[in-house]
Amino acid sequence: MRAILHCDLNNFFASVEMLKRPELRNVPMAVSGDPSKRHGIILAKNQVAKKYGIYTPETVYSALKKCPRLVLVKPHYEEYVKYSKLVNEIYRKYTDRVEKFGIDESFLDVTESTNIFGSPYDIAYKIKEEIKEKYNLTISVGVSFTKSLAKLGSDLKKPDAITVLDYDTYKNKIYGLPVNMLLYVGKNTNDKLKKLGIKTIGDLALSNKYRVVKHLGKLGEQIHNYANGIDDDPVKFYYEKEERKSISKGITFEEDITNIESLENEFSKLASSVSFSLRKLNMKANVVSITLKDATFSSIVRQKKIDYTSAYDVIYNDVSDLLKCNYINGKPIRYICVGVSGLKGKDDDEQLNIFSIVNEDKNKVKTIQKKEKATQAMDNLKRIYGNKIDFASTIEIKKD
Ligand SMILES: [Mg+2]
Structure with a gap:
């Protein structure tokens, strides 16, 4: 059985800000995006602010209604990256299997380390105390035999706490x-x-x-x-390269969009940008997705399987279909996103084509290849004229 820790820095952004300005520890404070813009969102809050029921992500506007004397601090991302690295260096003293799961969280597989450093709980405790002593930051640790249960464990007690979910007792606890x-x-x-x-x-x-x-x-x-405690997903090594599995581009609007024509226009730009990224990476995708979020951040995500492609035309047509099927005209939309996944490199893809062309509708394949040629031509023009030029205004290429 494996010994896995999930280490989660508590109120990370807010805690780093309080290192620089300790006086903020005793007042309700939150790190937020620009408070004057409507997409100003609470990114993190300290323990005092938590008592007012402020949560992440909520709007600055709503947080100030709950607590008018809330102190708002702008984020300093370079600082967060710096502390994240320092803390991960401590993790790596105990095992080389350290997998970052966001800027403030990491999974550690300490199965092999128990001979040297003691029980998984002992290791969690040593790590927690070392981070506190060196950097004045606290973490919550979940200790378990799978990644998903360790992750759950770190949420159960915080801040500055350890929760063990072992095989004999986890059912009772969760x-x-x-x-x-x-x-x-x-x-x-x-x-x-x-x-x-x-x-x-x-x-x-x-x-x-x-x-x-x-x-x-x-x-x-x-x-x-x-x-049921079944999850054999391994903790990756720190330097293991995460394979690129998806690409997405999104945009938050200054003002809600309430009609399909404007949404189509915005989606077309995002589709173009996603398809450009695919081609830059020399990859193709076979799943297209769209995200629509309204002002309350409730979102819908819809996806569709397609033939492998990197062509703007193909991607945009599918995006447009998904939009038409899932958007009720008039509904205010604040944020949209286009994603592609199921990525394959060009070499994998060519191999795949040998098999798929035999069975598939050959005309369809030809059409896609044609569109890809057109897209390539457009990329060349883009390199010469910059991003001003695009398919949205190029009627001839839209025709087959
Ligand atoms: Mg955290």
Whole structure:
């Protein structure tokens, strides 16, 4: 059985700001984007601000309503990156399997380290104290035998705490918790589970797996396994290169957009930018997705499987289809995003084509190849004339 830690820096951005300005420790304070802009959002808050019910991410406007004397501080990302590196260096003294999971979180596999440094709990304790002593920052640690349970553990007690979820006791400790505390159970998934009568982690663990899979697909299988302590995802080595699995581009509007024509226009720019990035990386994708968020940050994500491509035309047509099927005209939209995933390098892709062309509609393949040629030509023009030139205004190329 593995010994895995999930280490989470507490109120990270706010804590770093308080290192520079200790007087902020005793007042309600939050790190936020520009307070004068509507997309000013609370990025982190200290313990005092937490008592006012301020959460992340909520708007500055709403946070100030709850606590008018809230002190707002602008973020200093270079500082956060610096401290993140220093803290990860401490982790790496105990194991070379340290996988960053965001700027303030890391997974550590300490299975092999227990001979030298003591039990997994002892290691967690040593790390926690060393970070406190050296940098005056606190962490919460989850100790368990899978990554997903370690991650859950670090959420159970904070700040400055350790929670052990071992094989013999984890069921008692987690079955009663709300299911959305589990990794990857976001709002949409939580809603779907609720419809199946699943509210707690225990409900999920003891539910019929096939029923969950039927309604939630692959993610359903994954979270059902998580709830049952099944998760063999390894902790990566610190320098292991994360393979590029997706590309996305998004935009937040200064003012909500409420009609489909303007959204199409914005989506077209994002699709163009995503397809340009794909071609720069010499890759193709076979899944296209769109995200639409309204002012309350509730979002819908829709995706579609397509034939491997990097062509703007193909990507934009699918984006446009997804938009038409999922947008009700008039609904105010604040943020949109275009993503592509299922990425393959050009070499993999050519191999794949040998097999797929035989069975697929040959005309369709030809059309896609043609579009790709057009896109390549456009890239060359872009290199000469800059980004001003684009498909949106190039009618001839839009025709096949
Ligand atoms: Mg954190």
